[in-house]
Amino acid sequence: MITSPLFLQIVLFPGLTSIAIIGALLGWLERKVTARVQLRIGPLYASPAGGILQMFADLIKLAFKELIVPENSDAFFFIMAPTTGLVLGAALVGLIPFAPGLQIANIEVGLPAFLAIITLSPTLILLAGWSANSKFPFIGGLRALFQQTAYEIPLWLSALGVIMMAGTMNLAQIVAAQSTGWFIIPQALGALIFLVTSVAEMERLPFDLPEAESEIMMGWQAEYPGVLFLAAQGPGFVKLYAFSALFTTIFLGGFLGPSFLPPLFWMLSKTLIVIVLIMLLRSTFPRVRLDQLLRAGWTTLLTLAIINIGITYILVVGLPTL
Amino acid sequence: MAPVIGKAKAAVDISIAYLTGIRHLFHRPYTLRFPQQRYAVEKGYRGRHLLHLDRCTGCGICAWICPEKCITIVPRGQRWYPQYFYGRCCFCHFCTDYCPEFALEETVEYDIAEYTRDRLVWSPERLSKPPVKKDDKYVFSVDTIGGASQVPQKEE
Ligand code: SF4
Ligand code: SF4
Numbered sequence: 001m002i003t004s005p006l007f008l009q010i011v012l013f014p015g016l017t018s019i020a021i022i023g024a025l026l027g028w029l030e031r032k033v034t035a036r037v038q039l040r041i042g043p044l045y046a047s048p049a050g051g052i053l054q055m056f057a058d059l060i061k062l063a064f065k066e067l068i069v070p071e072n073s074d075a076f077f078f079i080m081a082p083t084t085g086l087v088l089g090a091a092l093v094g095l096i097p098f099a100p101g102l103q104i105a106n107i108e109v110g111l112p113a114f115l116a117i118i119t120l121s122p123t124l125i126l127l128a129g130w131s132a133n134s135k136f137p138f139i140g141g142l143r144a145l146f147q148q149t150a151y152e153i154p155l156w157l158s159a160l161g162v163i164m165m166a167g168t169m170n171l172a173q174i175v176a177a178q179s180t181g182w183f184i185i186p187q188a189l190g191a192l193i194f195l196v197t198s199v200a201e202m203e204r205l206p207f208d209l210p211e212a213e214s215e216i217m218m219g220w221q222a223e224y225p226g227v228l229f230l231a232a233q234g235p236g237f238v239k240l241y242a243f244s245a246l247f248t249t250i251f252l253g254g255f256l257g258p259s260f261l262p263p264l265f266w267m268l269s270k271t272l273i274v275i276v277l278i279m280l281l282r283s284t285f286p287r288v289r290l291d292q293l294l295r296a297g298w299t300t301l302l303t304l305a306i307i308n309i310g311i312t313y314i315l316v317v318g319l320p321t322l
Numbered sequence: 323m324a325p326v327i328g329k330a331k332a333a334v335d336i337s338i339a340y341l342t343g344i345r346h347l348f349h350r351p352y353t354l355r356f357p358q359q360r361y362a363v364e365k366g367y368r369g370r371h372l373l374h375l376d377r378c379t380g381c382g383i384c385a386w387i388c389p390e391k392c393i394t395i396v397p398r399g400q401r402w403y404p405q406y407f408y409g410r411c412c413f414c415h416f417c418t419d420y421c422p423e424f425a426l427e428e429t430v431e432y433d434i435a436e437y438t439r440d441r442l443v444w445s446p447e448r449l450s451k452p453p454v455k456k457d458d459k460y461v462f463s464v465d466t467i468g469g470a471s472q473v474p475q476k477e478e
Pocket of ligand 2: 387388389390391392393406410411412413414415416417418
């Protein structure tokens with residue numbers, strides 16, 4: 001039982017241990033990329049290799065802080081919301097095929113299941129913000145919910161193009177369907193919409209309205225101390241990892257690549273590139289306003305997503321004959 | 323049509339910004355890791371003072387002209403010399419200009435921070451030591467296009 005492949009996959013790779021380590025490393029990578037874009041050096045001293053252990057140093061620091069749960073808050077939901085967010089993020093990674101056979105849950109409806117699980121996260125953020133019983137967290141939680149109405153529909157519609165091209169919702173089979181050509185070429189518009197909406201879903205800049213450090217002081221995370229702050233920050237990085245892996249899987253041919261290197265290498269390196277490209281957004285663009293995001297979601301993105309479905313229909317079925 | 327043109331223009335601007343971000347990833351950073359790396363300073367930089375004990379007559383003109391009143395003339399045996407308090411000095415180097423005996427000199431040494439305030443009082447003996455030459459491989463110059471780069475240290 002202990003050495004069964006599935007158990008090892010869940011515990012080691014692509015499961016929990018690797019998710020924790022990669023999440024911490026992404027924190028370092030984010031600071032390093034942001035620093036390099038601003039022509040700074042970034043974390044440097046925490047290890048000989050360019051400060052790569054910085055997040056582990058921060059982790060130790062946060063772990064020794066006093067755990068304060070605000071007096072009039074709802075302690076159960078206050079603690080439950082971020083930790084559940086971590087579990088949700090880990091569940092997302094379990095759906096991704098990292099190599100042939102290296103997939104924790106190979107279910108028939110992998111892509112919709114991924115998007116369905118991620119739908120829960122704004123609700124958790126509202127729960128966290130509400131239970132803190134404080135102004136800024138509550139505003140942040142409400143913003144998360146508003147934001148969801150803006151991006152959710154274009155996100156699903158842009159994923160629909162991929163499902164139409166592949167003729168299946170199973171992620172491993174979607175990868176197999178790309179052996180003749182990556183979906184990013186016929187689905188360029190869909191990939192762009194998917195990228196923009198998934199950045200909004202991850203609440204990263206330029207769509208980090210629920211956190212909005214300069215407006216509402218980290219929003220729903222404002223009241224979290226020490227380890228709980230870590231637990232509140234963690235889902236962001238795990239979601240970034242999972243979404244980049246999903247983007248690689250459905251648009252960039254997943255683990256497919258020239259066979260002189262193992263499939264896992266191709267999968268991880270493509271994911272890394274997507275992660276860096278998403279991190280670049282953070283250091284390049286200013287935050288949008290809530291009304292701008294809602295207008296863009298319901299007009300531009302929705303229109304483009306429907307146009308993309310039309311294009312995909314023509315590509316798959318051919319021009320409709322009247 | 324106008325809104326579409328505006329949106330296209332915005333898309334171009336966004337792409338330019340994004341490409342600039344990518345370009346910066348491979349750019350040399352500007353940050354200097356002071357004190358491991360330090361700026362190369364030109365000759366004529368107004369750093370801390372160098373006092374030539376043999377030339378100074380103890381006339382006190384430097385103390386009189388100093389706008390911050392940070393020079394005290396202190397006795398050393400039969401003679402008098404200036405003693406500096408760098409906590410107040412603004413490095414205007416009026417004292418150097420006004421010294422009739424050319425006993426004062428500017429040096430390029432600028433990192434003279436100390437942990438306690440009394441260490442900022444420089445006795446005539448301490449002032450008379452020439453600055454320690456810093457290791458060549460730590461001298462950098464920063465330009466507005468290329469970022470920080472290593473340069474040979476200038477002779478003083
Ligand atoms: S340093 Fe120059 S101005 Fe000052 S006391 Fe000596 S001789 Fe006079
Ligand atoms: S540099 Fe200016 S402030 Fe400093 S001791 Fe000389 S005269 Fe005074």
